[in-house]
Amino acid sequence: MENFLVNNRPMAPKDxxxxxxxxxxxxxxxxxxxxxxxxxxVIPDLELRQYLGIxxxxxxxxxxxxxxxxxLPLAARRRFPWPVFLFVLITFLGLQSAFRGFSLTVVGxxxxxxxxxxxxxxxxxxxxxxLAVAGVLFADAPSRTASLAFFTRFQNVALLAAxxxxxxAYRTHRAYVAETERRALEAERSREEEAARxxxxxxxxxxxxxxxxxxxxxxxxxIQAAAAERLVDRDxxxxxxxxxxxxxxxxxxxxxxxxxxxxxxxxxxxxxxEPTAGTERLDDLAAYLRRAGVDVALDTGGYDRAxxxxxxDVALYGIAREAATNIxxxxxxxxxxxxxxxxxxxxxxxxxxxxxxxxxxxxxRGHGIAGMAERVGLLGGTFAAGPRPRGGFRVExxxxxxxxxxxx
Numbered sequence: 582m583e584n585f586l587v588n589n590r591p592m593a594p595k596d597x598x599x600x601x602x603x604x605x606x607x608x609x610x611x612x613x614x615x616x617x618x619x620x621x622x623v624i625p626d627l628e629l630r631q632y633l634g635i636x637x638x639x640x641x642x643x644x645x646x647x648x649x650x651x652x653l654p655l656a657a658r659r660r661f662p663w664p665v666f667l668f669v670l671i672t673f674l675g676l677q678s679a680f681r682g683f684s685l686t687v688v689g690x691x692x693x694x695x696x697x698x699x700x701x702x703x704x705x706x707x708x709x710x711x712l713a714v715a716g717v718l719f720a721d722a723p724s725r726t727a728s729l730a731f732f733t734r735f736q737n738v739a740l741l742a743a744x745x746x747x748x749x750a751y752r753t754h755r756a757y758v759a760e761t762e763r764r765a766l767e768a769e770r771s772r773e774e775e776a777a778r779x780x781x782x783x784x785x786x787x788x789x790x791x792x793x794x795x796x797x798x799x800x801x802x803x804i805q806a807a808a809a810e811r812l813v814d815r816d817x818x819x820x821x822x823x824x825x826x827x828x829x830x831x832x833x834x835x836x837x838x839x840x841x842x843x844x845x846x847x848x849x850x851x852x853x854x855e856p857t858a859g860t861e862r863l864d865d866l867a868a869y870l871r872r873a874g875v876d877v878a879l880d881t882g883g884y885d886r887a888x889x890x891x892x893x894d895v896a897l898y899g900i901a902r903e904a905a906t907n908i909x910x911x912x913x914x915x916x917x918x919x920x921x922x923x924x925x926x927x928x929x930x931x932x933x934x935x936x937x938x939x940x941x942x943x944x945x946r947g948h949g950i951a952g953m954a955e956r957v958g959l960l961g962g963t964f965a966a967g968p969r970p971r972g973g974f975r976v977e978x979x980x981x982x983x984x985x986x987x988x989x
Contacts, residue, residue: 588662588700596659603692604655611648611686615640640680647676651689658696663705666693670713674720687717687737691744698748706749713741783952790895799834802827833890859894860886860921866898866905867919873909875934876916883922893980896956897921897930903949904932904976912936912974927962927981935973953978 651673654665669689677685694713698706717737805827812820860881867877886894901919908914914936922929950966953976957964962980969975 586661586664588660590659590700592660597656600658601656603658604652607655607688607692608649608652610688611652612645614686614688615644615648644680644685647672647679648685650676651685652692655689655692658693659700662693662696662700663709666690666697666709669693670716674716678721684733687740691740694741695744695748698745699752703749706745710741710745713745714738717741779949780952783956786899787956790892790899801830802834805830859891860884860898860901862898863901863919863921866902870905870908870917875908875914878916878918880918880920881922883924884928885923888923889928889982893928893960893982896960896980897928897978899956900930900953900976900978901932903953907949908932908934908936908974914973923982927979929977929979931975931977933969933973933975937974950976 651669654668658665670693673685673687673690690713694709697709717734805823809820809823809827812823863879863881867879870877889897901921905917905919908917912934914934917932917934920929920931953966954964957978957980960980962978964978966976967974
């Protein structure tokens with residue numbers, strides 16, 4: 582019976598203060614109504630007052646006590662909605678005709694009924710309305726004449742129905758506001774999850790690149806060490822060469838890891854699912870753009886792949902791939918140019934298109950540019966992305982070739 586007798590909702594001191602204020606307002610309203618109906622202000626004609634059975638006297642203490650019994654329990658209306666409603670309704674129905682010439686106000690049962698419609702479900706509100714209306718219709722009316730009794734019943738039923746509708750309307754409004762706030766929070770959470778997902782995808786790609794680079798280097802070191810072990814007695818000179826080659830390979834792998842490991846702030850042991858691609862697959866990237874309806878010009882004549890460390894080559898391809906993806910998804914371009922070259926300052930990559938530009942950072946699609954800039958920055962290079970003077974968009978990356986080697 583706890584769910585029926587007690588409303589399981591938190592009640593702060595402010596909530597109790599509001600309920601006490603409602604109780605006092607209902608009691609004062611009832612007192613005012615008693616004074617007005619007992620006086621000649623509402624019905625000034627004496628003969629009509631005598632015909633209706635209304636006496637022109639001041640209500641005594643018993644009348645105010647009866648009124649208090651129908652209103653004071655409202656202080657606990659939200660904590661105990663059903664017990665309060667049943668108590669004030671039965672008290673009102675039993676005492677409304679106990680005093681000759683006075684009629685108790687229905688404000689107590691109306692407020693209690695409003696509380697049930699607001700705090701409880703639709704079914705409970707309908708049951709409470711049926712009980713209140715039935716009680717008002719079939720209980721004795723506080724009037725001697727049939728016309729005034731009918732008017733009193735009609736007035737009380739109308740007030741009870743209005744209170745129930747008001748409570749249900751407020752409950753519906755409160756549920757609508759709560760759902761709107763929930764959807765807004767869910768949308769904000771979805772945007773944050775999308776941003777985190779895109780960053781995590783970039784980390785997974787870098788994890789695969791690190792895995793493939795280190796796997797290749799360690800395999801070469803293992804082969805050279807095995808060769809040195811077999812040749813150390815028969816051909817010491819060849820064994821020394823094998824050991825030197827293993828040392829160089831290990832040193833290069835260490836330099837590559839130092840250049841890329843800063844991006845990996847969270848590991849993903851399940852990330853090694855496909856081999857890492859380098860600039861040797863730029864032709865596949867161009868074919869991808871052509872299938873999307875973009876005319877591609879690929880210029881790699883000035884690029885010496887053998888002189889570029891593997892981690893730089895992989896990073897350049899990753900940037901070109903991300904730029905190509907942005908072109909297809911967001912730019913609406915018809916032509917694009919990919920240029921790759923090596924020079925005294927390092928390896929240079931530029932990707933240009935004639936579209937409308939990249940996605941804005943605030944629309945949930947601009948994290949590819951942020952990922953490219955982060956990768957280039959960790960490798961000690963420079964990155965620029967923005968609209969071209971003659972229209973379209975340009976992405977340019979420059980990564981030094983020898984800075985990491987000298988630093989190590």
